[in-house]
Amino acid sequence: MSYLKFDKNLMINLEQSLNKEMLRTNQAGAYHCSSIVGCNTRKQHGLLVIPIPELGNKNFVMLSSLDETVIQHGAPFNLGLHRYQGGVYSPNGHKYIREYDCETVPRTTYRVGGVILTKEAVFISQENRILIRYTLVDAHSDTTLQFRPFLAFREANDLVVQNNRLNQDFTEVDNGVGFCLYPGFPTLYMQFSQKAKWVSNPNWYNGIEYIKDLERGIPYTEDLWVPGYFEIPIKKGESIIFSAGTSEVKHRSLSKLYETEIAGRTRRTSFYNCLKNAAKQFYIKEGKEMYLTSGYPWGSIRARDTFMALPGCTLAIDHLDDYHAIMGTILKALNNYIDNEMLDERIHGIDLPDIPLWCIWAIQQYARYQGIEAARKEYLPEVARILDWIIAGGHPNLAVETNGLVGTTGTNTPVSWMNATSNGWPLIPRTGLLVEFNALWYNALMFASALAADVPGYEKRRDEWTTLADEAKPAFIDTFLNEHGYLYDYVNGTYADPSVRPNMAVAIGLDYSPLDRRQRKGVLDVVTRELLTPKGLRTLSPKSYGYRPFYVGSPQEREQAYHNGPARPWLIGAYADAYLKVYGHSGVGYIDRMLIGFEDEMSQNCIGSVSQMYDGNPPYSGHGAISQVSNVAEVLRTLRTLKKLNM
Template sequence: MTNLEESLSRELLRTNRSGAYSCSTIVDCNTRKYHGLFVVPVPELDDENYVLLSSMDVTVIQHGAEFNLGLHKYQGNNYSPKGHKYIREFDCDKVPTTLYRVGGVLLKKEVVFQHHEDRLLIRYTLVDAHSATTVRFKPFLAFRSVRQFTHENGTASREYHLVDNGIKTRMYAGYPELYMQFSKKNEFVFSPDWYRGVEYPKEQERGYASNEDLYVPGYFEMNIKKGESIVFAASTSEIKSSGLKKLFDKEVDTRSPRDNFFHCLVNAAHQFHNSKGDGEDYLLAGYPWFKCRARDTFISLPGLTLSIGEQDYFEEVMKTAEKGLREFMEGKPLSVKIYEMEHPDVPLWAIWAVQQYAKTAGEAACMEKYGRLVADIVNFVIEGGHPNMRLDENGLVYSDGRHKAVTWMNSSVNGNPVVPRTGYIVEFNALWFNALKFAAKLAAIAGNEETATALETRAELCKSSFVSTFLNDYGYLFDYVDGNMMDWSVRPNMIFAVALDYSPLSQDQKKGVLDVCTRELLTPKGLRSLSPKSGGYNPMYVGSQIQRDYAYHQGTAWPWLGGFYMEACLKLYKRTRLSFIERQMVGYEDEMTLNCIGTIPELSDGNPPFRARGAMSFAMNVAEILRTLDLLEKYTYIK
């Protein structure tokens, strides 16, 4: 904790499961513009998150001597006030807990975000002290979008109003009021000032502007006795301060432990929950900058819910997503807040998610609940309803991705896709074959034999064309084929043709594809997005925005792809690959303490040491690792 080289790379994320979050490094030094003690959506402004309270410096005062426990980085690599040197212990098994020692004073800090409320709670406990002790709390305010910076200005309002054991303030019109309250009577000293030149090194690394000024309206001060606890609340609404201690205890009781790999992943899965008060439930694609995206939702959904026994939440999210899907298929404007619903493979991933539901709930129950949706999606494709996915006479689906990225490999530079995958795209057609076979099975369960037979006939045509179109003489699959243009790059998208429940490939063909993926794409952090032997290999996700966009899918490693790779291994080799897959999981377990504590980052460099990059927590990665653990358990106990 006292070694900043070690501690500043480790982040901590708390969420309220409704879109708000609190995030910083484990020493409470913000290193990204996305970091903040209290970050909330402000739907009245737009659909971004806003940093209201950037941080809170705590000062311990004894015998007139002040010891500031805060930490900020300023220009010129200067850190002040260096409060990290007082940290003696840090623990986040249940709730993040930091123990500070200042001489004979031991102060414990515990943090929780109230579920489904925009309210952060921090409990400060004076564990030990040999003389009278005073604590001072200094809030650093930003009132800005997570994508912007704030700077000293004359427009910011200095006005504040006293509320129950605290104050409320709002720097700019249009923002919500920020309520800062304590469980104990205190004195607020109005002493407005700007702290200038706060620097965020993660933004420097990413080639962005990295400096801002933060506004401090003053400070709260109160005495604290040995053994006493004081609870602080930051919120967008007032609360009765006398109930803060009980509320904190209640929130702690609902937290599950992070005492092993699986429990960390379950906690991470819950952080992606985004439940709105109007009955709509979503899954965020990741933190800190992702919204709810359609493809990510359907790929993540089974792992984040079914794999941990939460079928109810699967159904809630699917209810919201199905509404959006149907609105899209009917040509209506979307009433749900799910982005990128127009991408061609989204309906096919929706069928894959339903297929996973059938394994948990049973095929009959699945038919009853989602049979109509699956049938409607398949008919939507057959009838040419999708604006960018046509079904050709050879049984394959065709999409135009020359001028706009339409697959998960979606990085663009100057509006043009870095990887312009177009035509017959390998995973689109693997998903289409799988969808046809699954739809045929559901139709048969429903007693619609004629429909089932027609779908099976389409599937056979798709299978024949798939093999003749994608399988090359070297035993792997072209990434996409467009007329005479065949992409020979060795990419991980062919793994879906092996991993899906219904594959157009023979056993030998599957083994050939899996062997190539193992030799050229497998890393301890998932599958590379491009083989080192292919042209344009660029495995290091570093530098400016353009440099990173060019590297994003040109060799970086993605854990969620590793999930499908391991599923393919189990399907082909059954129990003989169990120990191999268990060893692969160790590479992910390391991530629990290396980057954002207890979760999995977006991607890693494709070359050793496979350093984590991108977003601090990524839903598809967490989901596929959970689904792999679930598969491992099933294959371990299979007879």
Template sequence: MSYLKFDRRLMINLEYSLYRSVLRTNRKGAYQNTSISGCNTSKYQGLLVMPVPYLDDENHVILSAVDETIIQHGAEFNLGIHKYSGDIYYPRGHQYIHEFNCDSVPQTIYRVGGVLLSKETMFSSRENRLMIRYKLIDAHSPTIIRFKPFLAFRKASQLTRENDQVDRSYRQVENGISTCMYFGYPELFLQFNKKPEFIYHSDWYRGIEYIQDQQNGDSYQEDLYVPGYFEMSIEKDEEIILSASDIVVDTSILFDEFEYELRKRTPRSNFYNCLRNSSHQFFYIPKNEETYLLAGYPWFKVRARDLFISLPGSTLAVDRVDDFEKIMDSSIPHLMDFMEEKPLKNIIKQIEDPDVLLWVVWALQQYRKENNETSNEKYTPFLFFIMKYILTNKHPNLKVNNETGLVYTDGHDVAVSWMNATLNGKPVVPRSGYLVEFNALWYNALCFAEEIAEITKDKELTTLFREKIEIVRRTFVTTFMNEAGYLYDYVENDYRDVNVRPNMIFAVSLDYSPLERSQQKSVIDYVTKELLSNCGIRSLSPKSGNFKPHYEGSPEEKTFAYFNGMAFPWLFGSYIEAYLRVFHKSGLSLADRIMVAMEDEMQNNCIGTISEMYDSTPPFLGRGGFSFAMSVSELLRALKLMKSYESEPQKGSTI
């Protein structure tokens, strides 16, 4: 039985099926995403959405949808579905859906009278190419199938209207056509594994609406261009494959290509496999010799902080050490360019953020724990370069106070931490000075560097790091620990931010903590009581006057809510790590309950993956990016960590 299966009762209920989507990607930044009913509900959705590098740095919706029509004895049954104004859905093809499952690939089974048709959707891992395989499982009379493509050729963040600039021409190619709506775009090749009849009948379908954009207060209505339609007969047990790509393909090998891709897929047979499969979807290989991680879908690119936080979970936690090395090796030249003040290649965005290098060191630390024998030699020089770079205050916005040993940053006018929402060009949460997670990461980095320096018998660096460690251990506690028993979120001059936020969890979760165990337990207790939510750790305590539990309202209200109450799943990784450090094996029951709650999300929002954030009170709706690398990766890392504690003898916290 499929782990992700939706029966007819759920599929014909648009209140349910419209709010669940499916995502398929390649490793070039392209993707396919639509609701499980087949109706696009957002401008970011489509069957072929891809970067067009020579136009800009954004994704572009090329092929929005394909409507299939079953024809028997002259009677037409259109399987497509679009929303139009007045809450009208037409055609209502969802009523023919018998079931939908998403084991290896998304599969929809349609039943139209005596016709039973299977539709499987595959996205090539090597090219910007969508393949759809249709199989006529049963039919009692001659059957014709029609394919009508809906084209957009626009930025994913924008919408299009009927216009006279569109190029209505097309040309015949092997078993299909190619067309291009606007100059500067790549051609779209629509081809089949057998020869179709193409009927040219260009027209605009006007007033198509996207319900989720409409509900979010965003622009939501557009016109889509249809150049015509394809028709062909289909026999019982026959398979027809449609290929939509920016390159012409050899149609004689479409069946073999589909089977090749199918064999590579990880079955979504359980919670872990869904997360593992989802983690693969963030891999981005713009060139054969370079590999990175996208921050998420649908609009994120490669972001430095996200990359290094996600790196251990997306690679080491799924036993892919070689992938860690590929991504780290691809990233190091960019980091060196930044530290040596050379021109940046702009593949990794926001590389100048002040905590990025601290997360790089953390990622290297995770690598060493996983791959102890070879890690010292491979990345030790780079590790020491980073530490010297920070210690000599060469970073433009991360400085070491020689008296306290702590690091500080200026966050008044720019968002410097992961809480990076801005309004009118200013940070919504203007964290500045000594930030608690920056300094927890800094203390951990010093301790890790001292560990490696001692192993490599570098006495000078060992002495330097030890001196800094002793200073930071003392000043961290006196700077951040308050009488209530939790940590200030940031401290600047005489100001101490008393808001209870999740950033203090890193002072407990990291391998090296400047806190005593009683202090660690106190921090854990605060996070558990005030910030723990069903689908993430809240970004602000409900006791705060600024607390906003739901991502709703005007764009300004939603931006304010982003880091003033929304719950973030990625923080579960560090929370579970901290909880197990304090309570050991006895903490597994809470960790298990967290994972059970997150497993329920496998069938919500974008199925089989985890959203960027969630409302922190019921009904805990997924918000932001519908598939987010940090969320998926940190859950994978937590699962592996939990497994390591399962074999540990039962013991108390020793507090």
């Protein structure tokens, strides 16, 4: 039985099926994303969405969708589905769906009278090409298929309106046609594995609506260009492969290309395999460089997300080479920043003050997986260089204070992961001494000292790191630990922010914490009581002022809620580390049960992945990006930790 299979009763119920989305990527920045019934519900959805470097570091929807029509005895049965103005769905092809299976590749089974047709989609790795294989499983009379492409040729966050600027000309190619609607775009080639008749019948399809954008209070209606349709007869037992890409392909190669691609796929037959598959979808390879993108269907390559997610997306799934490749790329960018050299324009936020601290944390995780000797050999010089740079005052917004703690300025610009803004100003102006910054700082000093132990030439630096850590430890306790047993979120001069936030979980989950076991347990109790949900830790306690648990409403309302209540799954990694440090092996069962909430998510929202955030109150609905790198990574890392403890 498939782990991710949905029957016809769910598929024909649009209230349920439209809220479930699927995602496939090519590990080069392109993706295919839609609802499981094939009705696009976001402007970022599309059958082929690709980066076009010549037009900037953005994604562009080339082919929005492809409507299939089954023709028997001259009667057409359209399998497509779109929502039009007024909430009208047409042509209601979902009523023919009998099953949707996403174990290896997305596979939809249709039944139209005596016709049984399957559709399977696969993205070609490292190539802007999607293949769809149609197989006529059963038919009692002659059958013809029609394919009607809906073209967008637009940036993924924009919308198209009917216009006369587009180029209607097309090029005939091997078993297909090519279109380039606007200057600057590549040509989109649509081809088949066997002879296809192209019928030119250009029309605008006006008033297509995206209900997820409607719910978010942003523009949600567009017009799409349909230049005509393909027509192909198909016999019982026969398969036809459709290709959409930015380069031509030989039609005879499509079958082999399809089979080669699916041979290396991870079958999503378990919770772990789903997350492993999701983790690899964040990989982006560009020449010799390798990155992690922050999420889909929107997101970018961000330094903080990369370091936070790197261990879970590589080491936790035994992809050691990918860890080194991605770490090599991001470390080069960080070193360029340290040396005031040209920055990697693909990576955002390399200048933020906590980036070097998360970098050392990511290296520390490598030491946990591969041993401290391996980490020492690979990364000791990098760790030492980063710490020396911070201590010397090299970072413009991370300064070592006289008490050994580190301070930063976040009054005018967000400096931490809690970076929501309103009119350009931080909604949570965390400034001065931030709790997770200083916990990471202490942890970095202690880890570096352990890494450099007995290494010739590092004696003086190790003494300096140890001395700083000895100063920072009591200062941390005096600064952050309050009489209520939890940690202030940030302290700026005489002001100590009393908000109960999950950043304190980072402080108690690190390998080297300034707090002793009793103090950790006290903080853990508060986190468990006020912040823990089945979907991660709330960003603010319900008892704190300004709690907004639901990420809904207008863009302004959602901004206000962003870090003031909704739960973030990635924080479960720090929470699990803290819990296991306090309770040891006796806590394994509890953490294992806690992960059930995430396993339930595999069949919700983006199937097989984890959303960006969840409401802080029941029913804990998912919101934001449908697949988020740090969330997937930290759940994977927690699973791996449990596995090691159970061995």
